[in-house]
Amino acid sequence: MKPAFIPRLINHPFGDPGLFVELRYEGRAMLFDLGRIDRRPAGALFKVHHVFVSHTHMDHFIGFDHLLRLFLARDRDLHLYGPPGFIDNVRGRLAGYTWNLIESYPLHLTVHEVGEQTVSTVALPARTAFSPERESTRPFDGILVDEDQFTVSTAHLDHRIPCLGFAVQEKTRLNVRPEKLAELGVPAGRWLNQLKSGVRQDLPPQTPIVAEWREAGESHSRSFRLGELRDLLLVETRGQKLAYVVDTIFTRENMERICELVRGADTFYCESLFLDADRHEATKRHHLTARQAGTLARAAGVQRLENFHFSSRYERDPSPFRREAQAAFRGELAPDVPD
Ligand SMILES: [Zn+2]
Ligand SMILES: [Zn+2]
Known part of the structure; x- marks a missing residue:
């Protein structure tokens, strides 16, 4: 039986982070983070129905305009999920353009802002020039999407601002x-x-x-x-599970939240902006090292770790990041211990 999800990182590991997950049997796709996405073929991006944004630092959100440009005249319902402040961020981006002459456009954006206690949802249809409609709120229970075949869940992580980690779990086959x-x-x-x-x-x-x-x-x-x-x-048979964690600090509380979210994943996509030699810099910038990514993957009992989102200061050679993360993952390098 072939896996239900086909995951692909959007860019090379020194580029903007992002994960494209195609649903094999449905012709649909999900996008985790909206950094630069213009290298992905439009045909693939047109399959996107759900977008999950970890946080709105520029390298995770600059692709919003590109996606909107592609979808603008299409008859589509696009759901976007993001952390506290996300509705204002999306509306702020929309406010940067002039929207007369789109009254007949069928595009419909639904934006979900995921707080620690509640999820606030607002509809922004093109026909009203993206003026908000049908605002609603529901209690937050960790699950963002619950469909027949899969769920998408999230956890709030600390990046000096709240940053969302995600897991997509195929239901039992x-x-x-x-x-x-x-x-x-x-x-x-x-x-x-x-x-x-x-x-x-x-x-x-x-x-x-x-x-x-x-x-x-x-x-x-x-x-x-x-x-x-x-x-x-x-x-x-147990369904496939993918997990995606970016931009977060290595603390005890984050470690617990990450382990709970990604436990048993088939593939764990984890940022590591720095190498262990620059551990203090990572802590200062609220990011992870490759060794910390390996430590998290090992503690969470995942099958496979793919680390990415490497700092460009390391001369574009991904191999030290991979070696360090895999060594910690396999237990050949001692695990890092959170402060
Ligand atoms: Zn980042
Ligand atoms: Zn960030």
């Missing part, structure tokens, strides 16, 4: 055993989706599932119970 389906003698159909959705919702085992099909011009139907079909036909 339910695959049908083809040999058992053949033995049952009922062709695949909508009833299998009803079965999977019932199992995902944890419906009682006696819930009826009715399979209906046509064969040689005749209608057939057979009735089953959810529990018996689940035991006979379905195999459950």
Whole structure:
């Protein structure tokens, strides 16, 4: 079974950070951070439905205009999530342009500002020249998006300002055993989706599932119970998980929050602006070192660490960053200890 998410860093590791995650079976994509994105082909960016912005330092947000330019005349509903102050940041960027003559444009922005207690949402449609509509607030429970196939969760991290870390988790996969389906003698159909959705919702085992099909011009139907079909036909496998953490300081509290968010990820994308030799500079600037990225990845029990967002002061050679992070991740270099 192929992984559901296809992740790709937007730029080289010394460039603006950002992760493009394509949903393999849906033709859709998510974008984590909005730094320079103009090197990604427009065809890929058009798939984006959800954008998650860690914080609005320029290297994480300058791509907003490029995305807006691409989407402006399109019939699209684009959701943007960001930290406290995000709605003002988005509106500030929009206020830098003149918006007459777009009353007929169908583009619809929905902006979600993620506070520690609440998520505030506002709609900014092109047809009103991006004047706000339908403002609402909900309690913050760590989950930003909850769809049938996956969730996106977040944690507030400390970068001297709040900075959001993200994790995207595919829900448990339910695959049908083809040999058992053949033995049952009922062709695949909508009833299998009803079965999977019932199992995902944890419906009682006696819930009826009715399979209906046509064969040689005749209608057939057979009735089953959810529990018996689940035991006979379905195999459950853990879904894929990706995590993305940028621009944060190595403190005990951040470490706890990061470990909880990224625990068990298949791939953990983690910033490391500095090398261990410049640990004090990293602390001063509220950033991580490569050794700290490796320490976090090891503590969180991830499968694979990919560190990125390297400072340009290191002459554009990524290998010392990779070596240091992987050594700490594998335990060959002693873990760093938060202050
Ligand atoms: Zn940054
Ligand atoms: Zn920053």
